[in-house]
Amino acid sequence: MPFSRSIRARVTAGAFIVVAIVLGIAAVSTVQILAGALTDGVRVSVEQDLETIGDQLEDGTSAARTVDGIGDDVLVRLSGSAPVVNDDDAAALPVIAEDSTARVVIDGDAYLAASEDTDAGMLTVARPLEHVDDAVSTATVLLAVGVPLVLVLLAVVVWVVAGRALAPVERLRRQVDGIGATELSRRVDAGDDELGALAATMNRMLARIEHAQNVQRRFVSDASHELRSPLATIRQHAELADAHPDSTTLEELSRVVRDEGTRMQDLVEGLLLLARLDERQQQPSGPVDLDDLALDEAARLRGMGVQVDTTGVGAGRVLSAPALLARAVRNLVDNAARHAERTVTLRVSSDGALVRLVVEDDGAGIPPEHRQRVFDRFARLDEGRARDEGGSGLGLAIVREIAEAHRGTIEADAGADGGARFTLTLPAAPSS
Known part of the structure; x- marks a missing residue:
């Protein structure tokens, strides 16, 4: 898999970028806050120096004595007719606007300076910023080295953790990739977490595919067998008529060909109908009176000499394609007629x-x-009723598919007289 498409790489890169931005902003903010805090401390000291020296000058202390009493780390300059300084570098101090401070550089050293107008002249005081600059420089170097190291460590940790987290996914992928069309009985395993749930879902999908494949194979095998039987019968009679013309008649051969051809036609039509039902092709639907279809079939059976009890037929209307529903009713009725003793x-x-x-x-x-x-x-089935003489073996299967296509059900149980009872249940059509 290309690196740019790897989830592991994208997770690592995303974490690296986000943390890099956060740490970068935090580092810059830290340096600025540190510089501001230290500079504020120096500013407070300079303001205190101005206040102390100004008070001494107002108390009458001589300017020279007051200035000379200041420590060596502070530069003091009192401007006037005769400027007074406590250090040679103090002579270079500029006058700063009152109520403000300014950074000045004297002889290569940085100072924070402030000025105040006194009775003795303009007083300027400056304190060195060397320790501030050193602290800021040290913090900058540490952060410049530490942040990249933290980012590299983070990337390594995320890469390793993501790799371990995604290892079951890769294992699951290899397992699924290794399942061929002839190995649908195999199953996958990915643990007991969310990936395990995914594996369980895939196993259920494989089970459904395996079941569908087995049903399809069995269906093709059975269909081939059922179609081969009438063909074999026709061929045998044709070969017999060809080899021994006196052993059969044209009428007998025609009857066999006609009966077996009808059987093959029923099989093919049943298979085509099942194929359409499997594909859930939409059928034209409208209100259909199920009781009318039942009474029509009862009349047909009576014409064949079968006794039919229709005293329990009441009104019932469903939404269906008339031909489709009629096929389901006929299949059920024909199945019952083949196995009924009398009624x-x-x-x-x-x-x-x-x-x-x-x-x-x-x-x-x-x-x-x-x-x-x-x-x-x-x-x-193993019993006599399973071998339906004249049946294609698809009638009840077609009924079930038609019922499911109409969101209905078909059930088989024992009847009141010990025979078979089939119950087709369908949603009723909305009343107009």
């Missing part, structure tokens, strides 16, 4: 928020452990 029972009810369609048969029923698996694509 198929249809019921439609509504509680205002939900509409329920119940399709029940009086056949052998579904074992409790298989009541969820019957909705899988090409699901085959």
Whole structure:
């Protein structure tokens, strides 16, 4: 990864810049405050000297005696007809405006000077600033050396800490990068902190992808098997008719081709419908009377000689594509008709928020452990009802996908007569 794109480098650089700015401002401020504080101390001393010497001159003490009594580290100059100084350097002192101080340089040395008008003349006092300059210079050097050292130490610490903090991220990245399309069963691990939560999320995602891949493979395998079966039947009859023309008739061969072709067509249409439902393609929707669809299917079954009980069919309206909902109802009814001993029972009810369609048969029923698996694509149970003669193995799977597309549910349980009962629950259409 380029250095400029490294989180570790950006964190280190960001911390370095921020702390450098803060320490730089703090260092400059410290030097200025130190210089100001020391200079203020010298200024107070100069003002006290002016006051003391002025008082002595007012008390009548001679100017020469007063000036000579000042210490060697203070320069004093009394201007008048005969200027009086306590040191040769004091003769060079300029007159400073009253009520102010000024920095002056005499013979290469810096002084802080102030002046005051007295009866004996203009009095000027100056104190050396050497210790102030030395202290400020020493502080400047220390800060100039110390601040860069602190910044370098900070950068090293942040670099190391950021590297250790991001090490689990790199380890997680390598683990994920090493998972191929054929290794979806592998999982990643990054500890118990926030990265661990991220790893757990990624593991759940891998589990979903693995499950989807397994379902897809099984679906493709089952679909291939189901499509191969009618093709094999057609080919066998064609080869038989070709090798032994007297063993079959044209009508028999036509019937086999027609029946197996219809079976293949049903399979392909079911697969295409499932593919569209998997993609959640939007279907035109409007109010559909579920009770009308149930009664239409009941009439169709009666025409086939099946006894149907519709006494429990009441009003129920949902929002759906009519063809899609009709397909779900027909699949449930056809499934019940194939397994019913005598009677198929249809019921439609509504509680205002939900509409329920119940399709029940009086056949052998579904074992409790298989009541969820019957909705899988090409699901085959061990019992006679699992091998639906004339069924594609996709009917109930299509019903479940249609129910989920409508934010509804489909459930299987035992009916009142011991047969299978399927309950399709859908949101009711808003009342107009």
